[in-house]
Amino acid sequence: xxxxxxxxxxxTAQGDFTxxxxxxxxxxxxxxxxxxxxxxxxxxxxxxxxxxxAKGLLKTYVVRHDGVEHILRFSPENSWATDHxxxxxxxxxxxxxxxxxxxxxxxxxxxxxxxxCKTVPAFQTYMGRLMENALRxxxxxxxxxxxxxxxxxxxxxxxSFPDVFNRVPLHMVASYLGVSRxxxxxxxxxxxKQ
Amino acid sequence: xxxxxxxxxxxTAQGDFTxxxxxxxxxxxxxxxxxxxxxxxxxxxxxxxxxxxAKGLLKTYVVRHDGVEHILRFSPENSWATDHxxxxxxxxxxxxxxxxxxxxxxxxxxxxxxxxCKTVPAFQTYMGRLMENALRxxxxxxxxxxxxxxxxxxxxxxxSFPDVFNRVPLHMVASYLGVSRxxxxxxxxxxxKQ
Numbered sequence: 001x002x003x004x005x006x007x008x009x010x011x012t013a014q015g016d017f018t019x020x021x022x023x024x025x026x027x028x029x030x031x032x033x034x035x036x037x038x039x040x041x042x043x044x045x046x047x048x049x050x051x052x053x054a055k056g057l058l059k060t061y062v063v064r065h066d067g068v069e070h071i072l073r074f075s076p077e078n079s080w081a082t083d084h085x086x087x088x089x090x091x092x093x094x095x096x097x098x099x100x101x102x103x104x105x106x107x108x109x110x111x112x113x114x115x116x117c118k119t120v121p122a123f124q125t126y127m128g129r130l131m132e133n134a135l136r137x138x139x140x141x142x143x144x145x146x147x148x149x150x151x152x153x154x155x156x157x158x159x160s161f162p163d164v165f166n167r168v169p170l171h172m173v174a175s176y177l178g179v180s181r182x183x184x185x186x187x188x189x190x191x192x193k194q
Numbered sequence: 195x196x197x198x199x200x201x202x203x204x205x206t207a208q209g210d211f212t213x214x215x216x217x218x219x220x221x222x223x224x225x226x227x228x229x230x231x232x233x234x235x236x237x238x239x240x241x242x243x244x245x246x247x248a249k250g251l252l253k254t255y256v257v258r259h260d261g262v263e264h265i266l267r268f269s270p271e272n273s274w275a276t277d278h279x280x281x282x283x284x285x286x287x288x289x290x291x292x293x294x295x296x297x298x299x300x301x302x303x304x305x306x307x308x309x310x311c312k313t314v315p316a317f318q319t320y321m322g323r324l325m326e327n328a329l330r331x332x333x334x335x336x337x338x339x340x341x342x343x344x345x346x347x348x349x350x351x352x353x354s355f356p357d358v359f360n361r362v363p364l365h366m367v368a369s370y371l372g373v374s375r376x377x378x379x380x381x382x383x384x385x386x387k388q
Contacts, residue, residue, distance in 0.1 A: 062337060070341040072333070085330050131325055136279050138332040139266070143256060145339040146372040147264040178340040 003031045003104050006054040010078050014129075015122040024119050028112035034099045040081070041097040047086035049107040053079055056103025057167055061175070062095050071176040074100075074164045080130065100168060145178060153177045154187050197225045197298050200248040204272050208323075209316040218313050222306040228293045234275070235291040241280035243301040247273055250297025251361055255369070256289050265370040268294075268358045274324065294362060339372060347371045348381050 001009075004026055011017060011025070031054075034040065041047055043063065051058070058075040072095065075081040086093035087110050108116065117124040144153060157173060158165050165173065170188065174181040195203075201223075202216055211219075225248075228234065235241050237257065245252070252269040266289065269275040280287035281304050302310065311318040338347060351367060352359050359367065364382065368375040 062341060064341045068341070070337070072336060072340075084326065085333075088326075128322070131329060132278065132282075135325060135329045135332060138329060138336060139279075141336050142266060142332060142339065143264070145336065146266075147256060147258050147262070 003054045003106060004029070006077075006104075007052055007106050010052075011123075011126065014126045017120070017122050021120045021122060025116055025123060028108065028116045030107050031104065032107060033102070033104050036099050036102050039096060039098050040105065041083065041093060041095065043094055043096055044092050045086075046090050047083040047093050048109060050082040050084075050087065050113050051075070051080060051097070052106040052108075053077055053081065054104045054106055056105075057100045057164070058097055058103060058105075059100050059168075059172070060095055060097050069175055070178070071172055074161065074168065074176065076161075076164055076167075150177070150179045150183050151187055153179060154184060154191075197248045197300060198223070200271075200298075201246055201300050204246075205317070205320065208320045211314070211316050215314045215316060219310055219317060222302065222310045224301050225298065226301060227296070227298050230293050230296050232293050233290060234293070234299065235277065235287060235289065237288055237290055238286050239280075240284050241277040241287050242303060244276040244281065244307050245269070245274060245291070246300040246302075247271055247275065248298045248300055250299075251294040251358070252291055252297060252299075253294050253362075253366070254289055254291050263369055264372070265366055268355065268362065268370065270355075270358050270361075344371070344373045344377050345381055347373060348378060348385075 007025075007029075008022055012022075017025075034056075040049065040051055040058065053075050055077055057077075058081050059071060060073040060075065060081055061069050061071045063069050073081065081097050083093045083095050083097075085091070086095075113127075117127055144156060148156065154173075154177065157177060170184055171181045174184045177184070198220055201219075205211060205219070206216075228250075234243065234245060234252065247269050249271055251271075252275050253265060254267040254269065254275055255263050255265045257263050267275065275291050277287045277289050277291075279285070280289075307321075311321055338350060342350065348367070348371065351371060364378055365375045368378045371378070
């Protein structure tokens with residue numbers, strides 16, 4: 001399926017979009033194919049795009065001064081990635097967005113995102129809901145970080161992201177959950193034995 | 195200062211509000227005084243209010259099945275508290291909102307919040323920005339949870355919430371940061387010695 005049609009199928013399930021709305025949205029975006037290990041954003045840059053993943057998988061992460069990588073988010077098909085803060089305030093980002101697989105994305109600049117929201121009310125409504133969802137999920141993540149045991153974190157990850165789980169190595173799951181690879185490996189073995 | 199005037203002072207610094215806007219907002223809200231240790235929301239209830247703190251301090255937390263309390267948020271003067279998810283979907287909450295001091299709050303129900311946003315565009319704009327900020331802060335918190343050392347978490351808390359820090363016992367700071375009270379106590383002593 002051509003890339004923008006994947007987005008059309010996705011977005012028309014999220015609200016009432018007319019043919020004209022879809023034409024407008026298409027006119028405000030660019031599509032791009034990137035290869036595995038290619039970056040869409042690197043620390044120190046100003047974030048230029050809000051990214052929709054039509055195909056593939058992105059990893060959003062920070063690297064601490066001790067060189068350790070912490071994964072903030074996985075973005076598989078039909079999900080989004082960006083650094084809102086950097087994009088909005090035009091300040092350098094601390095995050096990196098890298099493709100874990102060959103990936104196809106649809107890109108909005110800050111201007112084209114504003115324009116899309118202004119000219120397509122259903123898109124603005126969707127963006128508001130996307131923000132609310134992101135807040136809900138991030139609150140949930142804080143709660144999980146604080147209060148779940150490692151076993152519970154692992155179970156929750158498998159349930160919440162079944163398709164991501166099968167596509168990334170265990171050390172990345174550990175990095176996302178903020179637990180050691182060894183502990184996670186032990187839990188997985190215990191789980192398989194059951 | 196009467197309670198609603200505290201809110202007026204706060205909100206007029208956030209956008210362009212007319213006298214009529216303020217009158218409308220006032221008509222959509224109720225004010226309430228609650229005593230220390232009183233609850234505004236308890237686990238199992240459906241969240242009824244979006245809460246603005248005019249005076250005092252609230253604590254938002256969950257209790258895990260093992261009885262351990264995890265603090266999600268402190269809300270001092272001029273900040274907000276609620277469970278959006280429970281309020282929006284009318285489902286029972288898992289969180290508790292409790293006063294840590296005698297507290298004065300302004301309350302919006304779901305209906306009055308919708309009404310306020312509909313009739314006062316500047317309030318809707320502010321609410322959108324509040325949501326964006328909440329998302330930014332919560333993302334930041336995930337990052338801190340995952341990647342900061344306990345020392346760094348403690349330093350960041352002191353810098354980010356200087357007035358909260360002086361008003362809550364150390365074990366609550368530990369609960370908020372997701373670190374043990376003993377570790378935090380050790381860090382504080384080392385810091386005082388410096």
